[in-house]
Amino acid sequence: MAEYCDLCDLALDQCPHGRPEPVVVPKAAEPKKPAAPRKAKSAQPRVETRRVAAPRRASHTVYRGVILEILRDMGGRGEADAILAEVERRLAPRLRDGDYEEVQGEARWHRAARFERKDLVEAGLLEPVLERGIWQLTAAGFIED
8 A cells, every 4th residue: 555645645656745855966077178379460560441431411400490491481381292392402502412322212311301300290390190291380380490
């Protein structure tokens, strides 16, 4: 007849309480391998390198004032394409070669102006998209300088 555990009512040969804990034998530490000898550096002449300057671009801050000014001139509302064309016309003297580089299929200045529009929406100066392709000032946008 099998004996049963007082804690779990299982036979002692099946009970986790009746089994002795397994003996864990620690593994012997592996000896460290000696470090490989370092190679001597060859005496090559040092080459001077220069960082290529990034293309100069207009500051992102110029778009905010121009976009607000254009929308005020249009009565507070206008089509995105017409606004961007006017931004290019007004900023032509300030836009640099780097501003006309293509980034993901559009000119860098065009992309920067769209991101500035997003920032103006977050600042509460432009309405979020109410109608596709239309940018519209909020009441705060009319008075912001």
